[in-house]
Amino acid sequence: MAATKKVIFETLQNLKSDDFKVFIWHLENPTDRIEPIPESELENANRQTVANLMVKQYTDEAVNIAVKVLRDMKQNDLASKLERKLQEVQQPDQVDGSNAPVSVRQLQPIQSNWKRPDRIIPCTQSKEKILRENRDDVYKMNKSQRKGLALLITNIHNRPGAERDEENMEWLLKALGYRVEKHTNLSGKEIEDAVENFAALPDHKDSDSTFVVIMSHGNRIDNRDVIFGAGVSYTGPDDYYFVDKIFTCLNSVNCPALIDKPKVILIQACRGCHPGGVKISDSTRGTYADDSSFESDAWVHKEKDFACFMSTLPDTAAWRIESGSFFIIYIMEVFCKWAHDSHIMELFGKVTSDMAKHPGREDIKFLPCIERTSLTKDFYLFPGL
Incomplete structure (x- = not known):
């Protein structure tokens, strides 16, 4: 999660003060099916705090939501740069492919840059x-x-x-x-x-x-x-x-x-x-x-x-x-x-x-x-x- 916070924070640093306020407004009033971050938590928040709150609230989807907000703000260049970082942000949090079972290694490519297979294996x-x-x-x-x-x-x-x-x-x-x-x-x-x-x-x-x-x-x-x-x-x-x-x-x-x-x-x-x-306690595990x-x-x-x-x-x-x-x-x-x-x-x-x-x-x-x-x-x- 530290890598996710870092790329969001670095992206927010590229926003001017007024644009950063608009970004916060979108988090308080999302247009998509996104849980809003409470206004009380975002009040007077700096860029580092916003990055931390986004990862806490949205976990795996934090970068995708940041990209969407930037596009809603017409900050398309900044959104595209953040998208390119998405895969490298996600990769360290996944299972190490060198020691993972085959099924897990096969699942890893399904990320933001996934492309469909070229063909269906035909029935002969x-x-x-x-x-x-x-x-x-x-x-x-x-x-x-x-x-x-x-x-x-x-x-x-x-x-x-x-x-x-x-x-x-x-x-x-x-x-x-x-x-x-x-x-x-x-x-x-x-x-x-x-x-x-x-x-x-x-x-x-x-x-x-x-x-x-x-x-x-x-x-x-x-x-x-x-x-x-x-x-x-x-x-x-x-x-x-x-x-x-x-x-x-x-x-x-x-x-x-x-x-x-x-x-x-x-x-x-x-x-x-x-x-x-759901989080399972140690006593239940x-x-x-x-x-x-x-x-x-x-x-x-x-x-x-x-x-x-x-x-x-x-x-x-x-x-x-x-x-x-x-x-x-x-x-x-x-x-x-x-x-x-x-x-x-x-x-x-x-x-x-x-x-x-x-x-x-x-x-x-x-x-x-x-x-x-x-x-x-x-x-x-x-x-x-």
């Missing part, structure tokens, strides 16, 4: 082997390759890195053979209309599966997950869309064209404010054989053939860097490497495992969540055919 002979050995337990394909529509909704406004998520997810869906219907910066009502119109498309009759991907700010209201509309104020009363409405739109009653066909839902959004980690273990639940509900994967656990925040959200980045990594011979639930499991092992620091932890899943067979994507 593995398809015939899978179908031959498990034909009755695998969702059928119409012809020689998967065919279907995909709905992609991305709210980029006030979400740095979201444009990368949109670009990468559109690339992935098309590489898997889906025809993508894309929408950007929709209000809550517009999201509802887009999902309903997508469910009514006649082309679903000739498809064998579908994807619905929504990426935005989010929260939980009345114990239900919501997606916020683009540009929503977090005190706004009604600009949101309930996630569970997707299941209603695509169920057997309202979308009979997708009966017995896999319906994959991916949601990248916060589901609360908790950073995801060692209670379990493996302190790093975790349990995940797959809930089975009345809707048939759904697979829903959400970026984080209920009441917990999701996290992004300049390269995009960790959830989408790990999906890209896992799908490109393993979709050729792993079915969708195995892919979700690999994403969950990799995110849980991500070398996060202190209270910020990453763990996606499988929700409302009711697949009755194995769903293979068979890419590259």
Whole structure:
């Protein structure tokens, strides 16, 4: 953390007195989903104190938040210089790669300069082997390759890195053979209309599966997950869309064209404010054989053939860097490497495992969540055919 404080402090030293006051104002009145630093703590604070407060409040995200505030202030040159320092700031706090397990070494490159893989490993002979050995337990394909529509909704406004998520997810869906219907910066009502119109498309009759991907700010209201509309104020009363409405739109009653066909839902959004980690006391540590273990639940509900994967656990925040959200980045990594011979639930499991092992620091932890899943067979994507 000392290195993080240092680069933020050095950056703040480049701000003139009036600009530094504006920087402090942004920390007291953030426009994004950021917990404000109390005005009482920032009153008469110098640059060193502000750097210390930011690291204390935001830990792993302190540099990213400093970059965002600088861009909001139109201090783009200073923000770019700080971004270039981000990787070298993060690296010393991670596990030493020379002695780390292979899985940890593979996770280290996923930082602000991450780039998606060049290609998906194609399914070749593995398809015939899978179908031959498990034909009755695998969702059928119409012809020689998967065919279907995909709905992609991305709210980029006030979400740095979201444009990368949109670009990468559109690339992935098309590489898997889906025809993508894309929408950007929709209000809550517009999201509802887009999902309903997508469910009514006649082309679903000739498809064998579908994807619905929504990426935005989010929260939980009345114990239900919501997606916020683009540009929503977090005190706004009604600009949101309930996630569970997707299941209603695509169920057997309202979308009979997708009966017995896999319906994959991916949601990248916060589901609360908790950073995801808890501090375990020394007396508690060692209670379990493996302190790093975790349990995940797959809930089975009345809707048939759904697979829903959400970026984080209920009441917990999701996290992004300049390269995009960790959830989408790990999906890209896992799908490109393993979709050729792993079915969708195995892919979700690999994403969950990799995110849980991500070398996060202190209270910020990453763990996606499988929700409302009711697949009755194995769903293979068979890419590259």
